[in-house]
Amino acid sequence: MSTTKTDQSFFTPERVEKFRDYVPFIAIALVILMFWAICGDRFMSVRNWTFIAQQTPVLMLLAFAQLMIITTGSIDISIGSSLAFSAFLGALGMLWFGDVGLILGVFAGGLIGMINGCILSLLKIPSFVTTLAMLIIVRALVIIASDGTSIYITAGSGASGGNISSVAAPWLLSMGKFPAIFIVAVIVAVLMWIFYEKTIFGQQLRAIGGNEKVLRLVGINVTLFKIKVFAASGLMVGLAACVNLARAGAATPQAGMMMELDAIAAVALGGTPLTGGYGSVIKTIIGALTLTIVRNGLTIAGVPPSWSQIALGVLLIAAIAISLNRNKIDVVK
Amino acid sequence: MNEPNSEQLLTVEHVTKSFGGVQAMRDGSFDLKRGEVIAIVGGNGAGKSTLAKIVSGAHVPDSGRICVKGVEITRADHSVSHMQSCGIEVVYQDLALVPNMTAPYNLFLGRVPRKWGLFVDQKKMREKTREVLKQLNVTTVQDLSQPISFMSGGQQQSIAIGRAIAWGSDIVILDEPTAALGPNETAEVERLIEDVRDQHGTSFILISHNLDQVRRLADRIIVTHHGVTSGEFKRNEITSDRLVKAITLGE
Numbered sequence: 001m002s003t004t005k006t007d008q009s010f011f012t013p014e015r016v017e018k019f020r021d022y023v024p025f026i027a028i029a030l031v032i033l034m035f036w037a038i039c040g041d042r043f044m045s046v047r048n049w050t051f052i053a054q055q056t057p058v059l060m061l062l063a064f065a066q067l068m069i070i071t072t073g074s075i076d077i078s079i080g081s082s083l084a085f086s087a088f089l090g091a092l093g094m095l096w097f098g099d100v101g102l103i104l105g106v107f108a109g110g111l112i113g114m115i116n117g118c119i120l121s122l123l124k125i126p127s128f129v130t131t132l133a134m135l136i137i138v139r140a141l142v143i144i145a146s147d148g149t150s151i152y153i154t155a156g157s158g159a160s161g162g163n164i165s166s167v168a169a170p171w172l173l174s175m176g177k178f179p180a181i182f183i184v185a186v187i188v189a190v191l192m193w194i195f196y197e198k199t200i201f202g203q204q205l206r207a208i209g210g211n212e213k214v215l216r217l218v219g220i221n222v223t224l225f226k227i228k229v230f231a232a233s234g235l236m237v238g239l240a241a242c243v244n245l246a247r248a249g250a251a252t253p254q255a256g257m258m259m260e261l262d263a264i265a266a267v268a269l270g271g272t273p274l275t276g277g278y279g280s281v282i283k284t285i286i287g288a289l290t291l292t293i294v295r296n297g298l299t300i301a302g303v304p305p306s307w308s309q310i311a312l313g314v315l316l317i318a319a320i321a322i323s324l325n326r327n328k329i330d331v332v333k
Numbered sequence: 334m335n336e337p338n339s340e341q342l343l344t345v346e347h348v349t350k351s352f353g354g355v356q357a358m359r360d361g362s363f364d365l366k367r368g369e370v371i372a373i374v375g376g377n378g379a380g381k382s383t384l385a386k387i388v389s390g391a392h393v394p395d396s397g398r399i400c401v402k403g404v405e406i407t408r409a410d411h412s413v414s415h416m417q418s419c420g421i422e423v424v425y426q427d428l429a430l431v432p433n434m435t436a437p438y439n440l441f442l443g444r445v446p447r448k449w450g451l452f453v454d455q456k457k458m459r460e461k462t463r464e465v466l467k468q469l470n471v472t473t474v475q476d477l478s479q480p481i482s483f484m485s486g487g488q489q490q491s492i493a494i495g496r497a498i499a500w501g502s503d504i505v506i507l508d509e510p511t512a513a514l515g516p517n518e519t520a521e522v523e524r525l526i527e528d529v530r531d532q533h534g535t536s537f538i539l540i541s542h543n544l545d546q547v548r549r550l551a552d553r554i555i556v557t558h559h560g561v562t563s564g565e566f567k568r569n570e571i572t573s574d575r576l577v578k579a580i581t582l583g584e
Contacts, residue, residue: 207434210433
């Protein structure tokens, strides 16, 4: 059965809707063209794109973690601290148990996520406040536990002198470099896409963001589900922490500072409304890429870091102003 | 319109419910037969929503007796899921649907079919949705992949009512089903209710402020006043004026 509609105007609501869907893709194309025009081959070189491919994965994984939570209508601003905590525990795990100890980092992230989820849904404290408190607490815990020092990942097996703790794990360092880190990122992205778009869990994420009360009325345990969401998101942060550990070669107490905001920005640049109910893994990847490329391009163009932060802020507002659908927001809230 | 047969589906006897110090329901009694449409009317705070929520399982009554198809519901069993398993579904005024999800999702709310344990069985959902929409004679919903917030109010309400009957419910509670709809959409939903009643023998409990609608649809009208089911009228034995008097004065 097919019905043909005759549209009076070119800008039908459906077409505007479709256009909004493409904003993240148009934005990234424009950004790339712009920096190509300004910086030429210094930007459009294999070397630079290799760098971008190394730079994006940590942000992308954090953005995935944030995407799950934002889709449900909550927000998590503790993931930067959680990343430092997880990286520290991952490194500590390697000191204690050898290479497999790294898994401790992933679980540490999951644990913090679960604590966030429990506070939020059992004590009924809004996610912003809950995770703000955790942002402060977890960062302090890292500093206390590490005594302000870092744990280094080294390539050689030579003993390190003095009080500096280090783990010899050349395999981990090579994981942090171009082909390996990129492959890991692609695998995680594919799994995340399947998880988010095709599973019952992913579908429920969006439904909760849409109308939580209805789900409670039909007998779905929303409280338990939210704890699961925060735990799953925490595991993703833990994974990001391990990737970050591989890239940075050290677990530092300052790791991941302000990264929570980058992750939120990446999700928003991907056109996901912060009010929940909608989201896209592919567009979140595009968002994370856009953020990295803009930073990278501005640096190559010689813009001072403070000014490039301003440019990023402006870009964020512009992107959201265009991609935000007032209709959808009206319905969601 | 066929006459409801005499099979007693639901009996509610002297139920009470208070919240803190407020007695929302002091004495609620009514019964419902198969294929019958009854309406519960009353002013704000008269207890009609409380009564409906007790029947749907959302509120556990403090005292009183409820029987569904001759089986008494004990207070320990009294829950939404138990009432659902007894064949009672509710369509809430504006709490029935998840607006950002598709029609199939909303139809399968809380019952999403699984594939390999983890995944959503999209195909099964689409097929069943088409089947249900066809049964309901709803031909206006074409695109099953768009969020239902893109549909008209009448279409959305059809999906909500469709969900209630798709799973073989005998009793559907409609909480202000057309309060947010325009005249055409209201007519569409009313037609749907009558069709479903005639074809499936479903019974409806209609909670409404719209007395004209109540007089159009309901076989019997139950009036609540200050938490008491104070009167019961057959459709054709009551005038609008008399009904308004019963609602406002409890006479």
